[in-house]
Amino acid sequence: MSATAPTARSRLSAPAWLRKLWLLLAESVVAILLALVVGGIGIAAFSGLLPNHSSFDLGLPIAAYGALWSGAVGSTNGITSTLVYSTPLILAGLGVGLGFKAGLFNIGGRGQFLMGTVGAMSVVTLIGSSTPGYITIPLALIVGAALGGFAGFIPGVLKATSGAHEVVTTIMLNYILVFTTYWAISGPLRLPNSPQPITVDVTTRNGALPIVLGRDGHIGILFALLAVPLVWFLLYRTTLGFELRTAGANSDAARYAGMKTRQLIVLAMTLAGALCGLAGATTLLGVVHQIAPGYDTTIGFDAITVALLGRSNPVGIMLSGLLLGGMRAGAQSMQISPGVPAELVDALQAIILLFLLVNVLRRWRARRAPGGSASASADSTEIAPAFGMVAK
Amino acid sequence: MTGRLRTGFALLAAAALVVSACSSSSSTPAPAALKIGVVTDVGTITDKNFNQYSYEGAKNAATTLGTTAEFVVPKDASDYTADIQGFVDKSYNVIVTVGFNLGDATIKAAKANPNIWFIAVDVAPCVDATGAPDSTFKCAGDASKLLPKLIGVTFEEDQAGYLAGIVAASVSKTGKIGQLGGINNNPAVVRYLQGFQLGALSYNPKINVQTAFFSTGDLGKAYGDPVYGKTFSTQFIQQQGVDVVFQVAGGTGNGTLDAACAANIVGIGVDVDEYLSYPSADKCIVTSAEKHLSSAVNQTIVAISKGTAAGGVSKFNAANDGIGYSPFHNTSITLPADVQGKLDAALAAMKAGTLKTCTDQCGTWTGQ
Numbered sequence: 001m002s003a004t005a006p007t008a009r010s011r012l013s014a015p016a017w018l019r020k021l022w023l024l025l026a027e028s029v030v031a032i033l034l035a036l037v038v039g040g041i042g043i044a045a046f047s048g049l050l051p052n053h054s055s056f057d058l059g060l061p062i063a064a065y066g067a068l069w070s071g072a073v074g075s076t077n078g079i080t081s082t083l084v085y086s087t088p089l090i091l092a093g094l095g096v097g098l099g100f101k102a103g104l105f106n107i108g109g110r111g112q113f114l115m116g117t118v119g120a121m122s123v124v125t126l127i128g129s130s131t132p133g134y135i136t137i138p139l140a141l142i143v144g145a146a147l148g149g150f151a152g153f154i155p156g157v158l159k160a161t162s163g164a165h166e167v168v169t170t171i172m173l174n175y176i177l178v179f180t181t182y183w184a185i186s187g188p189l190r191l192p193n194s195p196q197p198i199t200v201d202v203t204t205r206n207g208a209l210p211i212v213l214g215r216d217g218h219i220g221i222l223f224a225l226l227a228v229p230l231v232w233f234l235l236y237r238t239t240l241g242f243e244l245r246t247a248g249a250n251s252d253a254a255r256y257a258g259m260k261t262r263q264l265i266v267l268a269m270t271l272a273g274a275l276c277g278l279a280g281a282t283t284l285l286g287v288v289h290q291i292a293p294g295y296d297t298t299i300g301f302d303a304i305t306v307a308l309l310g311r312s313n314p315v316g317i318m319l320s321g322l323l324l325g326g327m328r329a330g331a332q333s334m335q336i337s338p339g340v341p342a343e344l345v346d347a348l349q350a351i352i353l354l355f356l357l358v359n360v361l362r363r364w365r366a367r368r369a370p371g372g373s374a375s376a377s378a379d380s381t382e383i384a385p386a387f388g389m390v391a392k
Numbered sequence: 393m394t395g396r397l398r399t400g401f402a403l404l405a406a407a408a409l410v411v412s413a414c415s416s417s418s419s420t421p422a423p424a425a426l427k428i429g430v431v432t433d434v435g436t437i438t439d440k441n442f443n444q445y446s447y448e449g450a451k452n453a454a455t456t457l458g459t460t461a462e463f464v465v466p467k468d469a470s471d472y473t474a475d476i477q478g479f480v481d482k483s484y485n486v487i488v489t490v491g492f493n494l495g496d497a498t499i500k501a502a503k504a505n506p507n508i509w510f511i512a513v514d515v516a517p518c519v520d521a522t523g524a525p526d527s528t529f530k531c532a533g534d535a536s537k538l539l540p541k542l543i544g545v546t547f548e549e550d551q552a553g554y555l556a557g558i559v560a561a562s563v564s565k566t567g568k569i570g571q572l573g574g575i576n577n578n579p580a581v582v583r584y585l586q587g588f589q590l591g592a593l594s595y596n597p598k599i600n601v602q603t604a605f606f607s608t609g610d611l612g613k614a615y616g617d618p619v620y621g622k623t624f625s626t627q628f629i630q631q632q633g634v635d636v637v638f639q640v641a642g643g644t645g646n647g648t649l650d651a652a653c654a655a656n657i658v659g660i661g662v663d664v665d666e667y668l669s670y671p672s673a674d675k676c677i678v679t680s681a682e683k684h685l686s687s688a689v690n691q692t693i694v695a696i697s698k699g700t701a702a703g704g705v706s707k708f709n710a711a712n713d714g715i716g717y718s719p720f721h722n723t724s725i726t727l728p729a730d731v732q733g734k735l736d737a738a739l740a741a742m743k744a745g746t747l748k749t750c751t752d753q754c755g756t757w758t759g760q
Contacts, residue, residue, distance in 0.1 A: 051437055051447075052462070077481055081474065186612050193528045196611035201527070216474075288470040290496075290527075293612050295469060328467075332478040336429065336462045341437075 024316055028309045031355035039348045043340060052339035063338040071333025072326035080214035083221045086325025088279035088299045090224040093306030093317040094231045095275030100312040101235060102268035103248035108170030109300025111177030112148040112273040116280025118184045119147030121199055124207040125189050133206035141281050148277010149270045151177055156269030160262035182293045201290040209286040220282030232314040244268055305353050426697055428454050429479035430463040430488040437465055440669040446490040446513045449689025457697050472497040480505055486693055496525040502542035509696050510542045516705050517544045536704025545692055547683045548709035549580050550587030550750035551742050555717040555735055556660050556681035557591025560636040561599045562731040563658050563678055570602045570634035572648050574614035574641035579755030584640040587749045595734060602632040606644050621647025629655045649673035658725060665718035678725045680718040687713045710742035
């Protein structure tokens with residue numbers, strides 16, 4: 001399977017390109033469909049216990065998935081909403097996926113996202129309402145990405161200098177950054193004269209991202225869609241990307257080949273953090289606009305699912321980000337009309353992840369078995385760290 | 393790739409989904425006059441707290457009116473606006489939002505959709521001159537005129553506090569009881585405390601009621617910090633030597649109830665039946681000063697359907713079953729025999745409007 005190997009050919013005819021995508025995503029598609037079936041059985045089994053249902057209802061899974069579908073893509077507002085929900089998932093998913101490619105398992109998305117939020121909010125708070133949006137917004141996004149990058153830089157440096165495992169350091173850093181965010185909101189970023197700890201509303205400071213699509217489709221959607229080819233180009237068309245992927249596949253070999261693996265680790269974590277930070281900044285400027293203590297996100301963890309589901313390939317990540325974003329957008333309709341709790345979406349996400357990991361398990365065993373395929377395919381090495389964490 | 397078998401299975405599953413999706417339709421009931429949607433706060437719909445009881449009220453109203461009430465539980469605070477908008481898009485005409493946190497999102501939605509009734513539970517809408525939410529709480533605009541279809545459901549907390557005060561005085565052995573408020577400039581908190589003090593004095597004119605506030609300016613410390621709440625309350629209980637403590641401080645107040653348990657004294661909950669909603673402290677909770685959220689939401693929706701509702705703040709009290717005290721679940725705390733009679737008499741007098749349950753400066757804290 002040479003689909004994602006560094007030597008992949010650049011020119012492919014359309015059917016071959018599709019075939020390549022299928023090879024890349026087949027397991028993900030199977031995992032999704034299996035998750036839908038298991039989720040459907042779950043909904044039917046518990047249908048009698050739901051607040052708005054009194055009896056066992058075998059048709060409920062169909063009604064739930066129907067509402068999920070129509071809520072996500074059934075109307076212009078639904079599609080816009082899917083894109084809005086997908087934006088941070090794609091950006092943070094690219095961040096986590098980039099880490100996977102370099103052999104790093106970044107669990108710090110939550111903290112990096114929040115640092116992006118704090119960075120963008122700081123710019124908007126400090127800059128004053130007379131500054132035009134075309135200065136405020138780019139500055140806020142850059143500072144947000146930079147602060148997110150810094151949050152990734154720390155575990156990167158720790159790993160490069162002392163070998164501290166990034167899974168441990170990013171998880172622990174998450175706590176520190178969550179509370180740093182609380183402190184920032186109730187301290188330096190707090191709106192003066194307000195009895196409640198709350199920040200300024202970015203819409204009053206020319207800080208809101210312009211709406212380019214429908215009712216609430218902010219321009220951040222375009223950033224996410226633009227980031228996909230950029231990250232792809234970085235990974236597959238630059239020397240740096242080649243080095244990152246080589247270090248991820250086998251860091252000893254990379255070092256032997258003269259690559260500076262320590263610097264690569266720091267760089268990969270910083271870039272991953274910057275992408276997660278950008279997710280936080282666009283969510284602040286495009287969706288929430290104003291934050292209070294307690295502001296938190298699950299994007300950091302959802303992004304892990306997105307990256308695994310997309311096989312760490314930027315195009316795959318875009319597709320899986322759109323899928324999970326659509327599920328998020330449709331969850332609301334599903335809650336309203338058939339009355340199925342939105343937690344179903346979380347459950348589906350978890351089941352998808354479970355099925356993906358089960359497949360990884362099988363591959364890993366096949367690889368270790370004597371006489372098994374010796375060629376380490378690129379996409380199994382991506383998930384190897386994930387499996388390693390489960391196994392230990 | 394060993395996926396041929398799995399691919400086949402996947403295609404089969406997909407086909408099954410498509411076929412059954414097509415066969416399921418036309419099961420939605422005919423549209424009724426009122427479509428009621430509830431957006432709760434983050435958490436669950438079965439929280440035995442604001443979310444659950446507000447939704448119950450909407451559901452009861454829907455049953456009365458022959459329609460249905462649907463709900464959405466936001467995943468996090470960034471979903472408030474989108475979830476309210478979801479009901480707007482599906483042409484719901486009564487949208488109930490639950491709690492202070494959704495206040496701003498509700499006001500914005502009410503401003504953008506002047507033809508939809510919005511019911512903001514436990515929110516006194518504070519708007520600026522344009523009808524937009526005012527984070528600085530100057531409240532320069534008249535919400536009832538600027539947003540005539542926004543109803544802020546509020547409660548006469550002093551009446552609920554009064555009932556809790558009677559219970560507190562009755563279970564106190566030392567004659568020293570305490571009350572802890574979140575913040576001293578929040579009228580709702582102050583009304584609870586003023587009512588509590590008068591209620592306690594009505595049972596025992598010699599009772600000593602000690603008061604303290606968690607904060608004078610920081611809502612985070614006042615309502616959202618149980619760890620701070622426990623530390624502060626433990627100190628308060630030790631220094632003042634009280635043997636009953638009433639908390640009006642949300643999450644911070646849960647720390648007070650924990651402190652009461654740790655000090656082996658009696659705690660009194662607030663807003664909802666905290667014996668049920670905060671089970672980790674149930675062994676020391678005797679009762680709670682309750683807002684009858686379910687009843688208030690139910691009545692407000694019925695009033696809308698009858699055409700008798702008006703925008704602005706809608707007050708609930710004993711006369712319209714808006715407040716009360718929680719049942720005495722906890723059998724390990726013994727109450728004197730006369731307390732039930734006193735509570736019944738006080739409630740009857742409140743309903744008749746003959747009982748003064750608040751000070752002359754109701755809602756303004758003037759010190760002890």
